[in-house]
Amino acid sequence: MSVLVGKDTRLVVCGLTGREGRFHGLNNRNYGTNVVAGMTPGKGGQDVEGIPVYNTVHDAVEKEGANTAMVFVPPAGAADSILEALDAGIELVIAITEGIPVHDMLRVYTHLKRGNARLVGPNCPGILSPGKANVGIIPAHFFSEGNVGLVSRSGTLTYQIGNELAQRGFGNSSIVGIGGDPIAGSSFIDIIQLFEQDDETELIVMCGEIGGEEEERTAEYIAEHATKPVIGYIAGFTAPPGKTMGHAGAIISGSKGTAQAKAEALEAKGVRVGRTPTEVAEIAASMLGAKA
Amino acid sequence: MDLLEYQGKQLFKKHGVPVPEGRPAKTVEEAVAAAEALGYPVVIKAQVLIGGRGKAGGIKLAKARGEAEAHAKAILGMDIRGFTVHELYVEQASEIDEEYYAAILLDRTAKKPLAMLSRMGGMDVEEIAAKDPTAIVRLHVDPLIGFQGFHGRRLAYEAGIAADVVKPVVALLSRLYETFVEEDALLVEVNPLLVTKSREVVALDAKVTIDGNSLHRHPETAAMRNPAAEDPQEQMARERGLTYVKLDGNIGILGNGAGLVMSTLDVVAQAGGSPANFLDAGGGSKAEAIVDAVEVILSNPKVTAVLFNIFGGITRCDEVARGLVTAFGQIDVKVPFVVRLDGTNDEEGRKILADASLPNVHVEKTMLGAARKVVELAG
Structure with missing residues (x-):
């Protein structure tokens, strides 16, 4: 089993004919993901190395049975594209696009929560279930099958931590990037719930960063509901207040959203927090040592 | 991207949020000319992206040309908590009767816009909360419905503002929400929201933060960025x-x-x-x-x-x-x-x-x- 993407995934790539969409869409297909369609308005009838392109997501759903959409559309049109996928009945939308205006995402999020579909991202690297499917831009060759579920607000930091885990012999059940934007479709809690239900996942690593209160809320959730061990990591201990640290959501507002507060909230609920990526892997080894 | 007070007020004016008449100035001469055109008394205000301007001596009342010139000279180039003053805003002075607080901001945790109103303005929102936590009324707005009259009325009545100004305050909140949405703001804050001696409601200050990811659709706001600062x-x-x-x-x-x-x-x-x-x-x-x-x-x-x-x-x-x-x-x-x-x-x-x-x-x-x-x- 894997979370969210796997052998049943039938992927439509919104923006498949663009440079990034094409590169990663084909990469995902090479990994074994079932990429059934592309969507670019005005390019319906073309194909990208055999993948049929449609003018609308609705066509991709009707003609190819797409059930998952990956959005590579530039920021100005990305919210439109997410809403189109939801309207077409797509169950899971994975939005890679960085830079979508917050007000667009407020409307998308409010609409999303009135239905049953799920959105991962935006501003995220996607989802990889090693050996099963890859939807997004995560470089799959660093990761192997295993029992650690990884959920993160950051892309390259996930690769760093995944790599540290790999060096100690751990593989991953799934790696889910929830993205670095202030309004994200899926939260840590949403993904931890999925890892809880996933038989292959024995240990969960959550990788947070400054800004917002998601990590604090997650700490409460873990204390009450999680049965599997969780290890935390928080980036941004040295970040100054009031400055956006790359990700739109990574900003300390006044005294709120500091790494210190997040680490303390997690530790207060019994979650061990690694202070460096290396230490995360060390903690994982001490918890799952016998299996490594 | 944070805007200076006068830039925020330009956006307010565009969306019908009442503000006192004023003009920006970059030199002493420009400031005096602005004061003369507006008519005394005027207030000379330092334009910096930091609070506490008044306490630092960056906001001064001028009743005549000589005072306007002296204050403009003193404030231009002044250092306010690490920020050098490069610009002034010269504004018609208002007679203060009451000071309220109003804001619309993005609540990341609730993932909704949050509207706030208090009858205790003129001090930091943290200060208001410390003095009397019940004095700040908060209400989330569904972004797909937008700010309705009832939102404004609930805020106004629950905040206990004076009965004679409920209508103009509700109208101002609605215009403020329009500014928040149409200008892609993360924060629009009015502190103080002023009731004048003649019982008019005006935004005396403006603190506006614009979503940097939205600037492609707001070229005029994008041009407000001030490289000197x-x-x-x-x-x-x-x-x-x-x-x-x-x-x-x-x-x-x-x-x-x-x-x-x-x-x-x-x-x-x-x-x-x-x-x-x-x-x-x-x-x-x-x-x-x-x-x-x-x-x-x-x-x-x-x-x-x-x-x-x-x-x-x-x-x-x-x-x-x-x-x-x-x-x-x-x-x-x-x-x-x-x-x-x-x-x-x-x-x-x-x-x-x-x-x-x-x-x-x-x-x-x-x-x-x-x-x-x-x-x-x-x-």
Whole structure:
């Protein structure tokens, strides 16, 4: 089993004919993901190395049975594209696009929560279930099958931590990037719930960063509901207040959203927090040592 | 992106939020001309992106030309909590009867706009909350429904504002919400929201933050950015499309991906060092971007050593290495570099660096090892 993407995934790539969409869409297909369609308005009838392109997501759903959409559309049109996928009945939308205006995402999020579909991202690297499917831009060759579920607000930091885990012999059940934007479709809690239900996942690593209160809320959730061990990591201990640290959501507002507060909230609920990526892997080894 | 008071008020005016008449000024002459045109008394206000202007002496009342000139002279160039005053706003003075507080902001946790109103204005919102937590009324707004009359009425009645001004306050809140949505703001704050002696309701101050990701659809707001008030390195980086934040220390940092760069700063600090900057060269960093980035980092005179921490995903380590070699060819580099290349094409990248045998460039295999090395070299 894997979370969210796997052998049943039938992927439509919104923006498949663009440079990034094409590169990663084909990469995902090479990994074994079932990429059934592309969507670019005005390019319906073309194909990208055999993948049929449609003018609308609705066509991709009707003609190819797409059930998952990956959005590579530039920021100005990305919210439109997410809403189109939801309207077409797509169950899971994975939005890679960085830079979508917050007000667009407020409307998308409010609409999303009135239905049953799920959105991962935006501003995220996607989802990889090693050996099963890859939807997004995560470089799959660093990761192997295993029992650690990884959920993160950051892309390259996930690769760093995944790599540290790999060096100690751990593989991953799934790696889910929830993205670095202030309004994200899926939260840590949403993904931890999925890892809880996933038989292959024995240990969960959550990788947070400054800004917002998601990590604090997650700490409460873990204390009450999680049965599997969780290890935390928080980036941004040295970040100054009031400055956006790359990700739109990574900003300390006044005294709120500091790494210190997040680490303390997690530790207060019994979650061990690694202070460096290396230490995360060390903690994982001490918890799952016998299996490594 | 934070706006100056007068810039925020320009947006208010556009959306029908009542504001006193005023004019911006960059020189003493302009300020006096503005005062003469507006008619006395006027208030001369320092335009800086920091609170506490009044206490610092940056807001003064002028009843005649001589006073206007003296205040403008005194305030221009003044330092307010680390911010130099480059601009003034000259505004018709208002007679204060009551001071309220109003704001619309993005509530990240609830993922909804949050409207706030209080009858206790003129002090920080934290101060209001400390004095009387019940004095601030908060109401979430469904972004798909927008701000309705009932939102305004609930806020006004629950905040206990004077009955005779409920209608204009509700109208102002509605216009404020329109500003929040149509200008893609993350925050619009009015403090104080003034009731004048003649019982008119006006926004006496404006604190507006615009979503930087929305500027493509607000060219007029984008043009409000004030390079004079910006840090020179941050300005240089922005012009080159790099994500850079200046910090206090002496170790220049470059990495790919926001999370990894933040983590790199933390690891360097834990190793006993002090980072000089955050610089995310981004996914897929090409050689030219690396040259640009090295120039920006080294333009900060405090930098005594530089750490490159790359974990290649989309970014290819050989591209980064080539960029570094090119940069060393173009710039006279006087400080040591520590380079950690891991991930996509890392071996090719390390080979390029080895073949180029750049002076004072140290290649490390791990992030932790690289952090320790750069701290040692930075002195």
